[in-house]
Amino acid sequence: MTSKRILIVLRHAPHGSSWSREGLEAALVGAALGQEVSLLFMGDGVFTLCSEQQVGALGQKGTAPMIDVLPMYDIERLCVDEQALIARGLETKDLMVAIEYVDPAELIAEHDIVLTF
Amino acid sequence: MNYALIVYGAPYSQQAAHSALRFAEALPHRGHRAATVFFYHDGIYNATRLMTPPQDEPNLRQRWSLLAKAHNTSLLVCVASALKRGIVDNKEARRHGLDGDSLAPEFELTGLGQLLDAALTHDCVVTFGA
Amino acid sequence: MVLHILNRSPFASRVHEDMLRAMVNEDRVLLIEDGVSAALKAGITLLPTIDERLYALKEDLEARGLSQRCDPCVNIVDVDGFVALTEQADKVVSWF
Numbered sequence: 001m002t003s004k005r006i007l008i009v010l011r012h013a014p015h016g017s018s019w020s021r022e023g024l025e026a027a028l029v030g031a032a033l034g035q036e037v038s039l040l041f042m043g044d045g046v047f048t049l050c051s052e053q054q055v056g057a058l059g060q061k062g063t064a065p066m067i068d069v070l071p072m073y074d075i076e077r078l079c080v081d082e083q084a085l086i087a088r089g090l091e092t093k094d095l096m097v098a099i100e101y102v103d104p105a106e107l108i109a110e111h112d113i114v115l116t117f
Numbered sequence: 118m119n120y121a122l123i124v125y126g127a128p129y130s131q132q133a134a135h136s137a138l139r140f141a142e143a144l145p146h147r148g149h150r151a152a153t154v155f156f157y158h159d160g161i162y163n164a165t166r167l168m169t170p171p172q173d174e175p176n177l178r179q180r181w182s183l184l185a186k187a188h189n190t191s192l193l194v195c196v197a198s199a200l201k202r203g204i205v206d207n208k209e210a211r212r213h214g215l216d217g218d219s220l221a222p223e224f225e226l227t228g229l230g231q232l233l234d235a236a237l238t239h240d241c242v243v244t245f246g247a
Numbered sequence: 248m249v250l251h252i253l254n255r256s257p258f259a260s261r262v263h264e265d266m267l268r269a270m271v272n273e274d275r276v277l278l279i280e281d282g283v284s285a286a287l288k289a290g291i292t293l294l295p296t297i298d299e300r301l302y303a304l305k306e307d308l309e310a311r312g313l314s315q316r317c318d319p320c321v322n323i324v325d326v327d328g329f330v331a332l333t334e335q336a337d338k339v340v341s342w343f
Contacts, residue, residue: 004237009340011265022158022198029229035237042265081268104269108249113236114340115123116244118334125343132254132280132307133343139306143326147334241333246254246343 005036007111010045014063015056020048023117024066031073038077039070040107041099046084051096067097079107118240119152120144123232124160126247128177129170134163137245138180141190151184153191153235156224159247161199164192166221178221185223193235196226248273250336254280254343257293266342267294277324277332278303286317304329 008027012019030037041049053064070078079102085091092099108114122141126133141151156163168178184190199220200209206220220226236242253276257263263285266276276297278285285294286303294301302322308314317323324332333339 006233006236009269011262018158025197026229026232030233033230033233033237035233042268043262081265083268104265105271108269108338108340109271112338113242114249114338115236115242116246116341116343120333136254136279139326140329143330146327147330149330149334241336241339243252243333243339244341246252246341 003035004112005038005110006030007038007040007107007114009040009042009114009116010048011043011116013044013047014053015060019117020045020063021061021066023115024048024063026115026117027075028066028069028073031075037073037075038079038107038111039075040079040081040102040104042081042084042104044084046080046088046090046095049078049080049095049097049099050090051094053096064096070097118149120149121153121155121235121239121242122151123155123157123242123244124163125158126245127159127162128168129174130159131247133160133245133247134177135175137243138177138184140243140245141184141188142180145188150188151190152239153193153231154181154184155232155235156192156194157198157229157232159202160245161194161202161204164194164199164204164221164224165219167219168221182221182223192224193227193231194220194224195229195232197229199226248275248336250274250332250339251276252339252341253278253282253285254341256281256284257290258284262342263294266340269340270297273300275300275302275332275336277329278321279307279329283307283311283313286321286323287313288316288318291318291320302328302332
């Protein structure tokens, strides 16, 4: 299979919809296929990175366990649009993992395939 | 060019499926082909064989089926998304002891790897969001 | 050139703001579905600096009765024009 750089853009908050789970699932599968995968969190997608997340009241899984396993899949670039954090009054200390601030346009330019969720 | 289309929207709830189908049907006008349509998120409901729209509305099930036959388009459905929402083929129905299946014959349940594979191998990827 | 597809009304959703932050100068925007309301005069003010790189899908405008209400700077394309835009793009990114 040809090797391409894949960017998964997550724009939705966890729990309220399945977008972030499905986006992370795609990222994990891409990495398992041996592709270089980066994640970009924009808009409400930054809530996916908040610390202290739990399962939902009915036992819905949420996304925190998937964020935890990213390093095992060699997904190392967790990129954040700083504006999204600022707009929500969040700081890096509120997040469960180390992130990298990026210019979304530059990041898109560096990747061959962009899938939005 | 070979196109991969990704459909996230449920039929008749949002326009995504209509837009994707319309786009897929137009591709041959310019010498292209929808080689793969991948249904994910609520898009998986496009694959139900039990879809019964009134006669004065476009029949999406029939149109997807015609597309697949005319252009040898693979209609792929994320198996994890489909099973939990009640879209099952005969094999999965038997495996889970269900009394019937719901997947239309032109569609195929596959893993998410097929979505990535289509994105990696086709010339252009277009997502129809919901 | 990246083709950005927007299918949400900028009057109802803020996804266009994320799209604008993800764009560079030569990129294009195609408005489809509810996104075509961004082609109105009041809509294009919410998509500043795109000017002649803004396209809208004819059939979605017509279905909504908005064809004659577009700002003149918007390029109106039919579905074949939509296909042509994707041909010219290095990649296509959808915002919804």
